[in-house]
Amino acid sequence: MSTTTGKLLEQPPHYVRNYPRFIWWALGESTNGNWLFYLWMFVLTCVALVGANAWAVQVADGMIVTNMTDHVSWGLYIANFTFMVGVAAGGVMMVIPAYLYHDKKMHDVVIVGELLAISAIVMCLLFVVADLGRPERFWHMIPGIGRFNWPMSMLTWDVIVLNGYLLLNLHVCGYLMYMRFLGQQPNPRWYVPFVMISIFWAISIHTVTAFLYCGLGGRPFWNTALLAPRFLVSAFVAGPAFILILLAILKRLPGQTIDAGPSRLLINIIRVTILTNLLMIVSEVFTEFYSGGAHTASTMYLFLGLHGFDALVPWIWTAIAFNVIAAAIFLSPRIFRSTPLLIVACLLAFVGSWIEKGMGLIVPGFIPSTLHEIVEYLPSLTEWKVSAGIWALGLMVLTVLLKMARTVFNDAVAETPVP
Amino acid sequence: MNIGTGNPDQKNTSLPILGQPTSRRTALKVAGAALGLAAFGKAISPLMAIPENVSVDEFLQQHYKELSDDDKTAIFARLEKETREDYGADVKISDSRPIPGVKFGYAISLSKCNGNGKCMEACNQENNHHRGVDQSYIRVLEMSKGSLDMDQGNTTYDHTVPQDDKYYMPVQCQQCDNPPCVTVCPVEATWKEDDGIVVVDYNWCIGCRYCEAACPYHARRFNWEQPEIPAEEMNPDQGYLSNRVRPQGTMEKCHFCLHRTREGRLPACLEACPTGARVFGDLNDPDSDINWVLKNKRVFILKEDLGTRPNFFYFFD
């Protein structure tokens, strides 16, 4: 393998002509692996196919196959979408120390965060498409041929920032990997500005996503200025938590040398953000319950149940318990020594913020409805299938991207059988 | 997974993938990819329903505001044909435009409304609503006397009305002057017309339901499935922007019966009201009934604090 790579390097071909070829080559390389890799991809493919089938049925038969109603008009899809935007934004937490504070140790793993962001954005876009009643009319949103209600609709802002973030990260990752492949020193002019933009952009994707909800005056549960900061903070819990799990997995793969520095930094970041997140939840809950009034209905429904309806109560208390336990583990010094403990803490934090931001934030915004009717919501089997399918596809994308990066960054990789 | 599926670059020997020592592995990959693609095709085969239900003309149809008169004639003819094929009913689709200088307002006397729900029924019949769920653009809330808090309200009462300690409040689209639903729509599929009516282009809506989340009055409805309407119950007097049969997966809402009101007629819910609680008219006409109500009654609007500026009013006698 190294010989072919060397051959390519001897005759440096034209840049534009061969960047796609490089991608193609790296994609090909990423399909090599051991039986564990093939099993992993096979399982993901199966889940993704089940999801694709469920979605196709949903498009043909109508959204009646979901459990959404005119009262709870957004459900599991938009919940997952919101959470994944957070994960994508959280990926940037690798970038800030690496580039803003010139932490050289971070440079090697920064690409992990960016690849995670790419996969997360792909999932976000898929979740939005899954939520559309008429996905084939998607072109109505394309500026020029359709009608793009920008700048008034926050959804159009979200479309812009999400796709922009996707392009930014594709460019940065692709460029860095290509330069590494060519054995050249990356030219800062071609990537540093984009990295800087992507830092602000990461904040913007989650702020805009929060504005999607908090701009709605008719939904008191969302109509709070704290929503965007809360989104960001919980994103900076979930994103780094996922990266920590990834790093722990990568570290176990042969031929991998990953410095402990980035992990330490990420743990320290989570130590701050997880507490800030809890503080924000507490202040929201305090504001709602201490003053009371009709405004409190959704919060009441979420935490204690309302008029005998309490479908979400177990969800939110699970999330709170997970977040509190994770916070306690993260604050303990043992987190630096015990990898299993770290994994447990990261999983708890990740699942906790998934519930809190998904089922715990999107659904109670609709309960009670604007006419104060209570219609409860739990996802249908179709919704679970489609969501699982999108998760599987996202993990496939992430696996392929990480393998591409490994192929490029470890020259010797082809000789060692790697998963 | 999509490696080796008919890429033109395959023959190029400079591609390292073909320089691999084990061609057995490559062959397996190709086989796997082919199998995966076949499985994917099978998985999404229910999508074949789309070309059956959505014609090319419908798919490529432009936004209402960009349609010429000829376009409209062709589209209305197509929709009439589809209604005949799908529902067995002969209908006429028209395109009533706002009357110049007219702005519609609607008021309900909460002293008179007794919650009998005839307005909801009339809406269901007039507007070709889904019969399976008895859909309607109106909901009537039974409210506790002494409170305007909707949390004390209830829409599912089925006892004799009116109850002594209750009053009744029908809620439908308030045709806001500052409509949140219009602001949030990403594709401008819903907009406010000159006479104040907020309409939806059912053939442009992508079904994201953001407007439904934004509306503070629960005025919007989504077509979770294709509506069922028996042919004999189909109202043949249809408007493109109002009561024609709506497609699955799109949003709809009260349009003040614009196919009637823009022809000078009263809305169906008003005519159906046995208590005479409803008042409809032109806000720009100083002598209209609606303006008399605004000047002489104690009028309020719902959720005024949200700044939506409704053209729908409530009053007590």
Place this chain on the structure above:
Amino acid sequence: MSNSATARSTLLLVVTATAMVAAWLIIRPVLADRNESNATDVTLTSTSTTTGNTTANPKYQVTVRKPTTGPRISTGLQDVNGNVATVACGTCHSNRAPNIKTKTVADLKHFHRSLQLSHGSISCLSCHNSSDYDALKLADGTRVEFTEVMTLCAQCHGPQMRDYEHGTHGGMSGYWDLSRGPQAKNNCVDCHNPHAPQFPKMKPTFKPQDRFLKKATTHPASLRTNGL
């Protein structure tokens, strides 16, 4: 190093500029909207200048439905075709002396005892014309035909009559715009039984079933306020 510092400051500038442009783009339509709304408010209040199109030249009439004849009373007999035989009031009352002492249904000995009378404290002859039972009378004794019953009601129910004249009392159908078509309005006794005018109780017959509301039913807020 200075290279990346320049890059950073340029970047900051670009981001700020973008944010300002975006903010302006958002605010502009809102401002425009506000101006527009002020304009509509003005046209609303300044009355005569605007169109005044509809009521200025009404081509069509508002017609009030009228009772066709006076009431008829069942005799309890059937004619040859099996139809219930009814008679006009005058059939009996033209040869019976009126009893001015009769105030309520309970005072009646033979006829009309099944009548429900629940109309304030007025008595039969407050409205019925003792000198001609085939008509009614106003408080000052003026004879009023049954078809003109609204004149009689309006003597006491002034506010309702005023509302009625402005379309805010009583049902109607047809056209709101009289330049395009006629309007038909109910009269008082279409909806109110003159002997017991309170609007009758009704049973709701139509309930939209929102997709899962069938299971969820109502929430018990109403029960709570009833003290249950």
